[in-house]
Amino acid sequence: MFSRRRLLRLLLILIGLPLLYVAGAIGLAMLTDYQPAPTEAVAWTGGTADTPPDTLRFLTWNLGYGGLGYGADFFYDGGETVRMPRDSVAAYVAGSRSTLAQLEPKPDFLLLQEVDRASRRSYQTDMTEGLTEALPAFGQAFATNYDVTYIPIPLLNPMGGVLSGLLTMSPYRPDTAVRHAFAGNYAWPTGLFFLDRCFLAIRYARSDGDLLVINTHNSAFDDGSLRATQMEQLAGALRQAYAEGMYVIVGGDWNQTPPGFAGVPGLPAPDWAVDGRFQVPAAYPDTGWQWVFDPTVPTNRHLVAAFDPDTTPRNVIDFFLVSPNVEPLSVRGVDLGFRHSDHQPVQMEVALRP
Template sequence: MIQLEKSKYESLKKVGLALLSVILACVIIFCGYYIYLALHYYRIPDNQRLKINNNQSQLLKAGRSYKATTYNVGFGAYNHDFDFFMDSGQLKDGKKLQGHRGTAISKQAVLDSTNGVIQTMKKQNPDFMFFQKIDTDSTRSFHVNQVKKVEDDFPKMDSTFASNFHSAFLAVPLNNPHGTVRSGLLSMSKYKMDSAIRRKYPVSSGPIERFVDLDRCFVVMRFPVTNGKDLVMINSHMSAYDKGGKMRKAQMKLISSVMEKEYRRGNYVIVGGDFNHALGKDMMTHFEHQEEIPSWVSVLDQKMLPKDFTMIKAQNRENVATVRATDMKYDPKVNYMTICDGFIVSKNVQAKAYNINTHFEYADHNPVRLEFELK
């Protein structure tokens, strides 16, 4: 009997030691991986001067009409069959939703979406193009250099690129890791660009959040006008995974100060991009869907802007959304949709905008076109 109990004790001891070894190994792996991420984490310094490629010579003129577009291209992944692992939500009937994928479905999917973006822009024939979430060399987009592809297809436009996501290997989700990321903001134009400066947005400094919230930024570009003034164009991409909008409030405060400063100097100012806010409270619930409003949705409306600036509401905003929820594959009758892409202009710029309906075929966003004139 004593021998049996001793044998049972030895067996339990072995099981306990084995479990302890597994737990210890997991802790060591987790700590090692966290140290790896921390060692590779950095933020690009503020006021970084960016390289301008293929700079053009033509100058802008007051009183003439121009076109600009903004397009979050979602690293070429977000076709109708794509959902994203960081996005979760809930249907109005209570069913929970959770995205799954960390990478695009295939390299061909990235190439197809990137080509769709290029063809869409060629049809618009804009004078200025802003892109967000466009990759240069990332696991998630099968290392397709989207920036080069776009630049090559618009050889008569200058360009400048600002990195806003440069990560070590992100091993989530485990079954389809997001991997290493090199991504950012691409800005292009047909006109002479005097300078391009990368401004650093405040972002979350939490122990996990800082690795996934990107190195958020906006790009301030200066274009000379024949009347001696400058057109200051700003390409911006604000935080997304920011429950309650705390970081976005700080980001809005910073970019507003830049906008006001340039306008007081007598310059024209246009801000375009993905604001990751519903542009107007009415847009939070305007579009028909079967989802609850996602937790990331905050509102940016006119009263939150500096007094000499106007949010340009698209002429067709009632009919065309610019972003869809990605906690599930695309179903136009189910996915939450709103408007979070667009333009803000100073009062010395006359403008109107249109949301371009691509039916979310190439990205989880639709592009927006601004038609403007410098007064």
């Protein structure tokens, strides 16, 4: 039988080990915390020196880090899974890569989010390498927005390390590529383990006004205050660019719905999409700018369980914004049945109007 002293010692160990684990994880995160500057130039590799034409094709797609295809659920969204089996991740990564490689006509710009480079959740797959091989004519710039050495949750099956970010690809080599850090984050210590959100801006010099292409991935899992702060910051950058005579095109995962959107007709939708709780402003950043989206094809699904076409709530949170001197010619959501990611691609064609 245990003596009282031994029982007390056992209880202290049972209580102390989890506390030591958490304290160690926080200490490691503080020592290795990714702290980017407000603006940072990022390298552009590949592509040509040609100037983009006046009519341009875009595609935006959150690749779900290669781990959130049709069979996935996710613990942080109410599911149970931390990472999918290795063969599933390999299939999702190969599927998204093949989809992009087979697009015809090819987009002039690919704006991709949740692109992993070295993460436990995707078995250390560098997705940028596969995309470079699949699209050899395209150059690219990568902006880190998730760099955490060790995420300690869930306790019995932790996420571990994550290195991920935004990837913009194009055959056209820009004059500059700059990572812009979004201000604000979760309170300490939660913020140590969450994304450092940003947008990636590439700029092309033109005789009639520069072209600015922005890839964005705004916050999720907050009460809306972080998203509002980020939208205000982005609005300032957009107004300044347009005032300088630029053509401005923004695409990405906004984690908000378009103006007036109340769900895809005939499909189940989350409550916050129906009631407009997280909806971008209509006249943003000013009157004359246009939101460009396809309300008939969902771009995102819930991850409480594997995808079920009859019951899974779906939403539109991936779309574009263009300045008044850019004319949208077409937009189309690409319905892939969420086979390779919890998001679906959106294609847009525009014309620059001097």
